[in-house]
Amino acid sequence: MLAADTPLPSLDTPPAGTPRLAGDLAIWIFILAELLAFGAFFAAYAFTRAHHIELFTHEQQALNRITGAINTMLLLTSSYFVVRAVQAAERSAPAPCARWLVAAIACGVGFIVIKLHEYSAAFERGVTLSSSPFHMFYLSLTFFHFMHVLLGLVILSALWLGARAGRYRPNDMNGLESGAAYWHMVDLVWLVLFPLVYVIH
Numbered sequence: 001m002l003a004a005d006t007p008l009p010s011l012d013t014p015p016a017g018t019p020r021l022a023g024d025l026a027i028w029i030f031i032l033a034e035l036l037a038f039g040a041f042f043a044a045y046a047f048t049r050a051h052h053i054e055l056f057t058h059e060q061q062a063l064n065r066i067t068g069a070i071n072t073m074l075l076l077t078s079s080y081f082v083v084r085a086v087q088a089a090e091r092s093a094p095a096p097c098a099r100w101l102v103a104a105i106a107c108g109v110g111f112i113v114i115k116l117h118e119y120s121a122a123f124e125r126g127v128t129l130s131s132s133p134f135h136m137f138y139l140s141l142t143f144f145h146f147m148h149v150l151l152g153l154v155i156l157s158a159l160w161l162g163a164r165a166g167r168y169r170p171n172d173m174n175g176l177e178s179g180a181a182y183w184h185m186v187d188l189v190w191l192v193l194f195p196l197v198y199v200i201h
Contacts, residue, residue, distance in 0.1 A: 078107035089168035
């Protein structure tokens, strides 16, 4: 029996220890749709490569794996910075949260700069969507991911403005967690794309 003065639990507040979805449900539906789209791309790449192994292997060697590896480290580091930003917001520390987001944005911008340099070098070699099946997949897959990185940087910039305004607190993390989930998805896709297109023979 509850004492007369014991407050009843709110129907809107889940009991302590109840698992909670980080971020908004809509962003997770969007992320799932994006992962399915990339998955279809990857499957088509693998299928086509199986029928043009020598061609894919030869043209893959022209790609710069060092810059690809650097971009991998940049995205992994940026994801770490985003995690630290979320942790700072959970401690009600908006200033550190904003600084971690700036660091994540800087890594994302570094990725963009390196990728543009890579595209410039590829176009100088005559690489186009129609120059070969491998080039078609290389440009399509990497540019599709490139556009997701650009969108992610827009989202991170909006989160940075929100962090500076002190918008994210332990009881108001939905926007920050949703943006962080999207950025981690961008990172995850690259972790599959890089070895698939640049490394695996």
